[in-house]
Amino acid sequence: MSGGVTCLSTIVEVRAALDEARARGARVGLVPTMGALHEGHCSLIRAARAENDVVVVSIFVNPTQFGPTEDFTKYPRDIGADVRVVDEAGGDLVFNPSAEEMYAGDHSTWVDVQGLTDGLCGRSRPGHFRGVCTVVTKLLAICQPERAYFGEKDAQQLAVIQRMARDLNTRTKIVACPIVREADGLAMSSRNIRLSPESRTQAPALNRALRVAQTLVAAGERRSSVVDKAIRATLAEAPLGEIDYVEIVGAENLTPVETIVGTCLIALAVRFGDVRLIDNTRVTA
Numbered sequence: 001m002s003g004g005v006t007c008l009s010t011i012v013e014v015r016a017a018l019d020e021a022r023a024r025g026a027r028v029g030l031v032p033t034m035g036a037l038h039e040g041h042c043s044l045i046r047a048a049r050a051e052n053d054v055v056v057v058s059i060f061v062n063p064t065q066f067g068p069t070e071d072f073t074k075y076p077r078d079i080g081a082d083v084r085v086v087d088e089a090g091g092d093l094v095f096n097p098s099a100e101e102m103y104a105g106d107h108s109t110w111v112d113v114q115g116l117t118d119g120l121c122g123r124s125r126p127g128h129f130r131g132v133c134t135v136v137t138k139l140l141a142i143c144q145p146e147r148a149y150f151g152e153k154d155a156q157q158l159a160v161i162q163r164m165a166r167d168l169n170t171r172t173k174i175v176a177c178p179i180v181r182e183a184d185g186l187a188m189s190s191r192n193i194r195l196s197p198e199s200r201t202q203a204p205a206l207n208r209a210l211r212v213a214q215t216l217v218a219a220g221e222r223r224s225s226v227v228d229k230a231i232r233a234t235l236a237e238a239p240l241g242e243i244d245y246v247e248i249v250g251a252e253n254l255t256p257v258e259t260i261v262g263t264c265l266i267a268l269a270v271r272f273g274d275v276r277l278i279d280n281t282r283v284t285a
């Protein structure tokens with residue numbers, strides 16, 4: 001599995017390849033993605049490369065985590081380009097299954113993390129995390145990695161997966177990786193390429209708003225209402241963006257706080273047409 005990327009699309013093949021690697025004593029690292037890979041994904045692949053002997057990158061636009069009115073069909077797909085990116089970032093194996101392969105037969109088992117999924121993206125995207133947790137559980141069962149890598153860009157997803165792994169006594173260690181941004185501060189996302197030029201110009205307001213919040217908290221502001229107002233004022237500099245949510249929540253339980261104490265997560269989601277962008281930061285008071 002050296003000298004180029006092996007591309008596999010069936011569960012049987014991936015299992016056989018990884019069983020063979022493990023039999024040689026190799027440690028397996030998994031990076032689950034939906035493709036349209038960018039530097040954010042590459043940072044996860046490189047982190048996996050540094051800590052494991054075999055790096056598997058799954059590329060699967062998971063239909064069960066998209067709502068009926070969401071962008072499943074418009075989600076960018078370019079497997080040829082993705083395989084080259086995986087190769088350059090140091091991945092060994094791409095697992096690119098079809099939806100039929102992943103959800104064969106009368107699929108009827110779902111993994112649902114309660115509580116943590118109530119707010120933030122869970123509120124705007126009912127069923128989203130059920131789809132995410134189910135597919136991640138399946139990928140962990142298929143690949144049985146020593147470690148699996150997730151980005152802090154999707155902070156709620158990371159918290160939900162960490163909880164799921166803890167609750168289900170999963171052997172795999174969940175590794176968190178920092179957010180990678182464009183030069184103008186916009187968090188990298190596969191969806192960024194779908195922004196109109198005008199929206200792309202306005203989208204860095206998300207990160208600017210988070211930095212305004214950080215500055216306020218660093219200066220001693222503790223009232224969530226005041227920080228929330230400042231965030232919304234900065235987001236107003238992006239008139240094409242429609243706020244989905246701005247929330248200040250406890251970093252552990254993800255429930256809204258009135259007063260910022262300890263470590264809190266400030267998270268937001270903004271729609272530019274049918275492109276929904278998310279970003280977040282942690283603050284400690």
Ligand code: AMP
Nearest residue numbers: 033034035040150151153154179180188
């Ligand atoms: P996706 O392909 O959007 O499902 O993302 C796959 C993984 O890459 C998830 O764990 C994301 O959190 C992570 N990821 C996506 N964008 C970034 C980014 N800008 N920085 C760090 N990680 C990211």
